Amino acid sequence: MSVVLIAEDEEAMLEIFAQVVEDLGHRALRAHNGEEALLLARTEPPDLVVSDHMMPRRTGVELLRTLRTDPRLRTVPFLLLSAARPAGLEEADAFLAKPVDLDTFEHAVERVLRSRPAPEPREEAMPTGARAERSSGAVREEMLNWVAHEIKTPLSSARLNAQLLLRKQAERDFPDEKKCTETILRQLDRMNALVTSILDAARLSEGKVALRLERGDLTAFLQEVVRDWRELQPQVDFHLTGVEQRVGLSFDAERVRHILNNLISNAVKYGGESRRVEVALSLSPGLAVIQVRDWGVGIPASELPNIFDRFHRAEAASGLGHGLGLYIAAAIARLHGGSLSARSTLGEGSTFSLRLPLSGSGFRV
CATH class of the missing domain: 3.40.50.2300 (Response regulator)
Structure with a gap:
């Protein structure tokens, strides 16, 4: 004892x-x-x-x-x-x-x-x-x-x-x-x-807030995040693409996981009857791009410019959430020297794009 x-x-x-x-x-x-x-x-x-x-x-x-x-x-x-x-x-x-x-x-x-x-x-x-x-x-x-x-x-x-x-x-x-x-x-x-x-x-x-950057494989990290969500929400079809090869960069895994959990949670919450979420990894010059897409209710065009503001909730949210998740996610993306953006059509779903620099140099906001 x-x-x-x-x-x-x-x-x-x-x-x-x-x-x-x-x-x-x-x-x-x-x-x-x-x-x-x-x-x-x-x-x-x-x-x-x-x-x-x-x-x-x-x-x-x-x-x-x-x-x-x-x-x-x-x-x-x-x-x-x-x-x-x-x-x-x-x-x-x-x-x-x-x-x-x-x-x-x-x-x-x-x-x-x-x-x-x-x-x-x-x-x-x-x-x-x-x-x-x-x-x-x-x-x-x-x-x-x-x-x-x-x-x-x-x-x-x-x-x-x-x-x-x-x-x-x-x-x-x-x-x-x-x-x-x-x-x-x-x-x-x-x-x-x-x-x-x-x-x-x-x-x-x-x-x-300062980042704790470590060199890692973004592909393996994404596979782990999606695997966790498959276990958490087995009734949802999580489709992961673009992870055929290793993508190395410096990032704060805890903070990026926070961003992705917020985006995937919203995709599940507002995904409607399709019960499908797609997470896709791609590369553009100097950037790794992670897209989270759903086929749900979508966001009105008038709301899109404001969705990353503090305490803002789109009308389609129906009172769910507290209006801080996307604000925090966008701020963490900027800390990495990257960005977070969205496109959406009412009734057809939304796609959020997280861009992270392959150089992995973080910044303060």
């Missing part, structure tokens, strides 16, 4: 994390802030620290860095949780974004417990210019992180409790109650998606 120290300032979250850890067969130590967590760790060195980031008296990253300076605690694995993506998260052994999925949390705890001790972090001086830039945007970034924490923490607590309830209902075979709980989970996921989109849109508009 391992000893797991859990640091979380929200009592409901602290208790449910502790319950999950104890259900896994480990002993949980509870801390309500960073300073209390540090005292407990020095009193009884744990086998794993699970910590929220935004806590009073010491943030999660500050707690991590203090533990790394203690000879007795520097090798203790650290699992960081946060509704935002704080600077320094890469120093932790693992990071989970709130709201946390129950299975994902359990797997992360077991995996990090089995992992090798984390290497000591390297201290790097921050350039003067970067320090000044951080100072100028620190207040706004702190506000965004506060909003993420204050909204996503209760969302995470509600979601974890609903998942635990769903497990118990499945064991007792209560189908009606199980259906209600599944509905609650879906609505919580919609709320989380909305909050995430609002925060992403704010950061993009402020130029606070």
Whole structure:
């Protein structure tokens, strides 16, 4: 049995994390802030620290860095949780974004417990210019992180409790109650998606998003994305073309996946009775072009110039969505030095075209 120290300032979250850890067969130590967590760790060195980031008296990253300076605690694995993506998260052994999925949390705890001790972090001086830039945007970034924490923490607590309830209902075979709980989970996921989109849109508009470019095979990446959608929506015919040869370029896989998931989700949602979505890869001079096409309701010509604006929803949307998905997707495309465009005919469907430079040079917006 391992000893797991859990640091979380929200009592409901602290208790449910502790319950999950104890259900896994480990002993949980509870801390309500960073300073209390540090005292407990020095009193009884744990086998794993699970910590929220935004806590009073010491943030999660500050707690991590203090533990790394203690000879007795520097090798203790650290699992960081946060509704935002704080600077320094890469120093932790693992990071989970709130709201946390129950299975994902359990797997992360077991995996990090089995992992090798984390290497000591390297201290790097921050350039003067970067320090000044951080100072100028620190207040706004702190506000965004506060909003993420204050909204996503209760969302995470509600979601974890609903998942635990769903497990118990499945064991007792209560189908009606199980259906209600599944509905609650879906609505919580919609709320989380909305909050995430609002925060992403704010950061993009402020130029606070930078890409993590890595060289990769766009063909293999597209095949993986479409394969995931085939598993998620088996009733839809996903047709993938243009992937006969490797296309190498530098791109942020997580961000491009976000764009494609948004486009494919819209194609499924507004695809009408055809239940067919085509994803096509082609090359033009200096560009890789990914097209997502459906044969659904289409978009009125008067709406097309505005569909990439913030909070804009076409009339055909019938109240679905929050009007941020295409805005965020277009901004991420521009970050890559590319673009996102659309053409559509009412009653005949829509085609969205994502263009990425083969040179792979990303930009800030």
